[in-house]
Each structure stands twice: as structure tokens, then as C-alpha cells.
Amino acid sequence: xxxxxxxxxxxxxxxxxxxxxxxxxxxxxxxxxxxxxxxxxxxxxxxxxxxxxxxxxxxxxxxxxxxxxxxxxxxxxxxxxxxxxxxxxxxxxxxxxxxxxxxxxxxxxxxxxxxxxxxxxxxxxxxxxxxxxxxxxxxxxxxxxxxxxxxxxxxxxxxxxxxxxxxxxxxxxxxxxxxxxxxxxxxxxxxxxxxxxxxxxxxxxxxxxxxxxxxxxxxxxxxxxxxxxxxxxxxxxxxxxxxxxxxxxxxxxxxxxxxxxxxxxxxxxxxxxxxxx
Numbered sequence: 225x226x227x228x229x230x231x232x233x234x235x236x237x238x239x240x241x242x243x244x245x246x247x248x249x250x251x252x253x254x255x256x257x258x259x260x261x262x263x264x265x266x267x268x269x270x271x272x273x274x275x276x277x278x279x280x281x282x283x284x285x286x287x288x289x290x291x292x293x294x295x296x297x298x299x300x301x302x303x304x305x306x307x308x309x310x311x312x313x314x315x316x317x318x319x320x321x322x323x324x325x326x327x328x329x330x331x332x333x334x335x336x337x338x339x340x341x342x343x344x345x346x347x348x349x350x351x352x353x354x355x356x357x358x359x360x361x362x363x364x365x366x367x368x369x370x371x372x373x374x375x376x377x378x379x380x381x382x383x384x385x386x387x388x389x390x391x392x393x394x395x396x397x398x399x400x401x402x403x404x405x406x407x408x409x410x411x412x413x414x415x416x417x418x419x420x421x422x423x424x425x426x427x428x429x430x431x432x433x434x435x436x437x438x439x440x441x442x443x444x445x446x447x448x449x450x451x452x453x454x455x456x457x458x459x460x461x462x463x464x465x466x467x468x469x470x471x472x473x474x475x476x477x478x479x480x481x482x483x484x485x486x487x488x489x490x491x492x493x494x495x496x497x498x499x500x501x
Contacts, residue, residue: 234310236351237379239337244268244313245371251315254288254323254331255280258299261315261336270311271338275301279336283323286416286449287467291325292424292485293356299336300420302448307338310345314374316366326466327483332366337420349423351382357428357486411444414452414464414472422446425463425485432492461498463491 244264251257262276278301283290291297313336320330335352339345355361361381368374411429415422426446433439447455449471452462456475463480464472472479480494495501 234345234348236312236348236355236382237375239310239345239348240312240314240375240378241268242371242375244270244311245374246314247316247368247370247374248318249315250318251321254283254297254321257297257315257317257321257331257334258283258336261299261313261334264313264315265311265336265338268311268313269308270313271308272306275304275306275338278302278304278306282416286471288323288325288329289415289465289467290421291323291328291331292421293487294328294484295320295330295332295362296328296356296486297323297331297334298352298420298424299334300339300417302417303339303341307340310338310340312337312348314371333362339420346423349420350427353424353427353486355381356424357488409442410459411442411461411463412452412455412459413444413446414449414462414468415446416468416471417448421465421485422448425482425491428486428488428491429463429495432488432495435488435492463494 246260246264249260251260258280259276262279265271266273266276279299282301290299315334315336317332317334320332322329323331337345355378358381361377364377365374368377413422413425413429423446426444429444430439433442433444449468452472453475456462456477459477461478461480462472462475463482466481469479469481478498480498482490482494484490
């Protein structure tokens with residue numbers, strides 16, 4: 225198995241050690257669950273207890289924005305000196321816990337990530353987003369008997385597959401000739417830290433745009449709240465969670481709230497409404 229230190233694009237399997245997987249754990253609430261997921265990162269030497277504390281503090285500050293999909297939370301914080309290397313942990317709960325998300329609670333799977341920088345983990349996040357968006361895969365992961373089975377399912381479902389090349393859009397399909405006029409051809413997906421949950425949403429948005437044939441014409445950027453406030457006027461649209469939307473406030477550009485960051489159906493409907501398609 226490839227180790228996290230190997231060069232090249234990081235994958236979910238390469239970043240998740242068998243000993244960083246704990247199944248059927250018991251947690252006394254969301255904070256305990258995040259701390260347990262962080263402790264797995266600590267035991268692997270991926271990050272220190274300061275990073276675990278930062279993950280908890282981020283949720284206290286920004287709310288349960290890390291609950292990206294029904295039953296799934298993606299705990300993380302900003303890259304810092306508390307991170308020794310990029311890695312993941314996997315905590316499956318015997319009894320789900322409430323994070324306070326109005327639609328995606330309760331949570332039964334907490335994946336924690338520590339990122340050494342803002343780019344090394346992006347390929348792995350795209351893979352994980354596809355895993356979470358697949359109901360059959362998530363059902364298999366819910367019943368996986370041990371860490372080896374979890375890794376086998378992840379390896380199987382994230383391995384490269386031959387796919388047809390995306391077809392270029394015709395003139396009639398281009399964003400400039402359908403729906404509302406796009407002036408900047410730029411969408412921002414926003415989360416508290418810009419390195420985790422926003423990447424999940426970015427991946428989903430790009431998937432929808434590719435299906436429309438709009439992929440070559442629109443840039444999708446994942447960013448954090450501070451950067452979003454400074455760059456809002458550079459984009460046509462901001463897509464984020466309800467909690468982060470409240471933090472951002474009115475930035476003078478349209479904002480769309482997405483509940484399930486891995487749902488192409490929800491993102492597709494939101495984009496169609498925004499662009500009058």
C-alpha cells in the first residue's frame with residue numbers, strides 16, 4: 225500500500241492508515257466524536273493535540289458546516305505547525321450523534337483530515353466526495369466489519385476508470401448564450417478554512433457544469449470566509465452552507481445555500497434557478 229509520504233497525487237487510501245480507522249465507537253456528543261477522530265490523527269503522528277483542538281474550535285465558531293451530507297461530517301482545520309503531514313482518520317459511530325445541522329443530522333461517520341498545505345490533498349477530497357455521494361458505497365461502508373474491509377471498499381470505488389472524454393459545449397450551450405449573462409465566469413465555494421468542505425462542494429459544482437458542457441467556461445474556486453469577503457466582487461456566485469452564509473453576510477453578489485455538498489441533484493437545481501435554465 226502506498227504510504228502518505230509517497231510523491232505524487234494523494235489518494236484517500238494512501239492518506240488513511242488501517243490504524244487510523246475506528247469502527248463502532250461510542251461518543252458522548254459531537255465534540256467527543258471530533259476529539260476521538262483527532263486522537264486517531266495524533267496516534268498516527270499526523271498532527272498534534274493542538275490540531276484536534278483547532279477542529280473543535282472551528283465548529284464552535286462556524287457552526288456545524290462540516291456536516292456535508294446526511295450522516296457524514298468532515299472535521300478539519302487550517303494547515304498549521306500542528307500538522308506534521310497530510311493524513312485522514314475514519315470514525316464510524318455505533319450510535320449517531322447530533323451536530324446541530326437542521327437537515328444532515330444525526331452523524332454516524334466522522335472523517336477527520338489534517339492537511340500540510342492547501343493543495344496536496346485535493347485529489348483525495350475529490351475521491352472522498354464521490355464515495356460519500358454514492359448511497360450503495362456508503363451502505364457497504366456502514367457494514368464493513370473491519371479496517372481492512374473499509375480500505376478495500378475505498379480502493380475499489382476510487383480506482384481510476386476509463387470514462388468518455390467530456391464533449392465540448394456547442395455555441396448554444398455556452399453560458400454566455402443561455403440563461404442570465406455571466407460577466408466573470410467565476411463561482412466561489414466557501415467554507416470556514418478553505419481546505420476541506422469547500423473542496424467537496426467545488427467538486428460537485430464542477431461535476432454538474434461538466435455535464436452541462438459548461439466546464440470549460442466557468443472557473444470554480446474553493447476558498448475560506450476571509451478570502452471570500454475580499455474577493456466576492458470577482459465572482460458571479462457564491463455557494464456555501466447556511467452557517468457560513470450567515471458569517472459572510474451580504475457581499476453584494478448572489479449567494480446560494482447548499483445543504484448536501486455531495487448532491488449533484490441539489491447543486492444542479494440551484495444552478496438552474498440562478499441561471500434561469
